[in-house]
Amino acid sequence: MLRLGALAIGGLAGAIGLGAALERAQGVARPLGGSLKGAVSLELRGIDWSMRSPQLRPGELPRRGDSVTLSGALARAAGGGPIGTFFGTSAHLDTPGHGSFAQTQMQFHSFALPEGNLFGMGAAGQDGQGQFAITGGTGRFAGASGSYRAVQNPAEVGGDGSAQFQMTIRLAGEEGSHGV
Secondary structure, eight states: OHHHHHHHHHHHHHHTTHHHHHHHHHTOOEEOOTTSTTOEEEEEEEEEEEEEOTTOOTTOOOBTTOEEEEEEEEESSTTOOOOEEEEEEEEEEOOTTSTTBOSEEEEEEEEEETTEEEEEEEEEETTSEEEEEEEEESGGGTTOEEEEEEEEEOGGGTOOSEEEEEEEEEOTTOTTOOOO
């Protein structure tokens, strides 16, 4: 009976903006000044970050032309519990003069969060760092725009299985909003 009650309360809380309440309580989102009126910053942390490909064994680096998938859980803060999931694809691009290993990766990202999904794309280097554009979203993030910096460290290529995303988001119709 207690489990059923907890599930019902959890569902209701999600429907009325649990994500926004969590963020206000943790102080994660901050309004930004300057030219991005109404933009907020949001930090997400990746947990159990992994990279998979049927062609690669653990520890083997992707070569030019390889495609891999990226996945992990998402938290609002370092050491926090999971609040969502991440899925991505990465195409390792042919870069002249760089031997058989790819220097650049074209990546497509999907962040599944309680408030809705965010989608992004961009390029990352061999070090797992890159700049990405927010291309849209669903739910609370429908019509979202902005950009983010990503640092990804998949365990399969020697990383610690973590990721970090620093986002600047503008939500459609919420120019005066301060919470994501």
